[in-house]
Amino acid sequence: MRIVAGLLAILSLALPITAQQKLAFDVASIRENKSVEGPGGEPPQTNVPLGPGNVYSPTGGQLNVRNMDFLVLVSFAYRMTVPQQDAFRDMAPKWVTEARFDIQARTDKTDVTKDELRLMMRSLLADRFGLVVHYETRTASVYSLQLLKPDTFGPHFRKHTGTCSKDFKGKTTVDADAEGYPEVCGGLLLLSGSASTHFRIGARDMPMSVFATSLTGWGDLGRPVVNDTGITGNIDFVLDFVSPYAQAAAGTDVDGQGFQEALHKQLGVKLESQKQPVPVLVLDHIERLSEN
Structure with missing residues (x-):
């Protein structure tokens, strides 16, 4: 999946x-x-x-x-x-x-x-x-991640401030703090309390490069995402959206924002289709593990 x-x-x-x-x-x-x-x-x-x-x-x-x-x-x-x-x-x-x-x-x-x-x-x-x-x-089709308005963040998107723990303690989900952001820093985390058809993810103290490339998997985009926002430093965010699979199954009857709509309204960012050079990890050699 x-x-x-x-x-x-x-x-x-x-x-x-x-x-x-x-x-x-x-x-x-x-x-x-x-x-x-x-x-x-x-x-x-x-x-x-x-x-x-x-x-x-x-x-x-x-x-x-x-x-x-x-x-x-x-x-x-x-x-x-x-x-x-x-x-x-x-x-x-x-x-x-x-x-x-x-x-x-x-x-x-x-x-x-x-x-x-x-x-x-x-x-x-x-x-x-x-x-x-x-x-x-290699040059490939990508999505360019851009701010909808220059120097303007959405309501659930901000530059990181303060400190927080990076100790995940093996949890599959984490709780949110009083402002709705994860209590744990340093990784993209699944937050508690999503509706059955929703994913609610968030992060604190995350590099923009991590945030941008994470969007490919979460949005099932099929191509890399390149950070062209101009944002420097680390960020905090929370994003609540309807799973692409739930949206496809339920059509217009599902309640909630789709992935790209949520990016626009909650984070104030958009994805533009482009061609850009991207790094590819090339396999040169591999052998199957010996039974001995």
């Missing part, structure tokens, strides 16, 4: 593929999970949120992943956008989109950050799967 994929495909300022210092787990075990898929099957589990946001509850250096799609692991390591995931899927062998894996890994760096875990995941994927990738810039 592309809406759910939007949670996993929010791009922040990308980590360089080649870090100055290679980071790796001190101990790591990875194996393919061949349990039953679908209803009644084992759900994916992780003690670290694998989306590209910064929400993260420190685990003392432990990373435990169960029954996770391989593409999610690559997306976590490289903070891939939804279009980057789609392009990677087209380049990869079929098993990349089908295989699921369990990981138990540990670093002696007990205060490891989430970005350091990403770099360690890169090393693990390179070591066990021979994964080699590089970025290329």
Whole structure:
């Protein structure tokens, strides 16, 4: 489901593929999970949120992943956008989109950050799967994110001020503060209290690059979104909209604003169709995990 994929495909300022210092787990075990898929099957589990946001509850250096799609692991390591995931899927062998894996890994760096875990995941994927990738810039159809009126924010959109916790504590949803914004900083979060046909998402202290690229997944837009608002610094926002799937199923009878209408009225931004250069993560080499 592309809406759910939007949670996993929010791009922040990308980590360089080649870090100055290679980071790796001190101990790591990875194996393919061949349990039953679908209803009644084992759900994916992780003690670290694998989306590209910064929400993260420190685990003392432990990373435990169960029954996770391989593409999610690559997306976590490289903070891939939804279009980057789609392009990677087209380049990869079929098993990349089908295989699921369990990981138990540990670093002696007990205060490891989430970005350091990403770099360690890169090393693990390179070591066990021979994964080699590089970025290329290609011209593609995009949506240019622009303010409806220069220097004017919508009622649920503002520049970030103040401080707040980035400790997500493993929640699937978070509560809002007195002004309706999430209590937790640093990631795109699903807020409590949406109607059954609505999604209500928000963030505090989020870079504009993260906000812009997150829109592809949430709006099921099918192309990258480029930040052309001119906004500098981090932002806070809340957006309540009718799921594109609920809107398609219910037609004009559904109560609430569609995705792009909500962008206009709640945030004061719009999407303009353009062609622009965008970064693409290119797959050079990959091997399936050995059974040995």
